[in-house]
Amino acid sequence: MNSRIAQILGSAALAALLVLSLGTAAPAADADALMRKANDIMVTGDLDGAVEVYLQIPAPGPEGDQGQFVSSRMQAARLKYAAKDYDAALRIIDELLEVYPDNIEARQFRSSVEEAMMPAWRQFLKDTAKFVPHLLKGSLMTLLLVVCTMIVSPIGGLLIALGRIGTVKSVSRLCWFIIWLFRGTPLLLQLFFIYYGLPALGITLKPVTAALLGLGLNYSAYLAEIIRSGILSIDHGQMEAAEAMGMTYWQAMRRVIIPQTYRVILPPVGNEFIALIKDTALVSTIAMVELMRTADQLFNASFNITVLGLAAGIYLLFTTVFTLGFERLEAKVGAYEKR
Secondary structure, X not given: OHHHHHHHHHHHXXXXXXXXXXXXXXXXXXXXXXXXXXXXXXXXOOXXXXXXXXXXXXXXXXXXXXXXXXXXXXXXXXXXXXXXOHHHHHHHHHHHHHHOOOOHHHHHHHHHHHHHOOOHHXXXXXHHHHHHHHHHHHHHHHHHHHHHHHHHHHHHHHHHHHHHHOXXXXXXXXXXXXXXXXXXXXXXXXXXXXXXXXXXHOOOOOHHHHXXXXXXXXXXXXXXXXXXXXHHOOOHHHHHHHHHOXXXXXXXXXXXXXXXXXXXXXXXXXXXXXXXXXXXXXXXXXXXXXXXXXXXXXXXXXOOOHHXXXXXXXXXXXXXXXXXXXXXXXXXXXXXXXX
């Protein structure tokens, strides 16, 4: 009798386990079928129909598998987001977060939807506050390169120009070669050679040093021709008069000839320095983190075109300030000519 009761109890327990397993497997099987059905509908292009099927997948029980439910709600929300139906996307994500409030992917997606729903002007202000501090930090390096080159290149250009028009043939030919070399090759190639090529000769420079050397030599060569043309534009009688007063050649150059060239060379020199502001972007190719490289890094990280617009605005601000500054300087130098 006892064995009979034991058999009955064992059969009942086995049946109960079978019913429980079928009860938990059926929803999982239904969820899989609905996911496949929704994916098939999405392939046909019926996105709204796919969303409806995705939303039919119920939330799992306490011991259920959350994978299908989370995947279905995320996919449905993405489809609504792609269709710019942001309100529907938020409702779907909120439904997911009610069941799984700690889901990181859902929280991040909700933030993206909220950003997309912002008015354009608010989004622009938010992006500006986010990107401008980083761009200004890169701008400091750009300004450093510009200012240092503006100090070095006029001195180098003057020395090369004086050597070019001097009477010592060997010095004149050397200065001609320097001008020919640095004006005849791209600045980018010169930077590459200084930073990447010189180490092969045993000379290794830091990025800042290589950038300053490349920009300084290149702009010295260009300014040398501008200064030379300015000196040659002064009437030769000025030199003869200075020598007649007992001045040496270098005294006449320093006191008479060169001061008269300022009015002639300032406009082209100003143009060169404005071009210099933009040419500093090339140093980003030799591991220099200046304005352009900072903007490129931010854009690659966010794919937000606002950062490029902000970088362009900073470049325009720099060129505007330099342009106005040189215009005032030209007006001051040429004031004696005004009628």
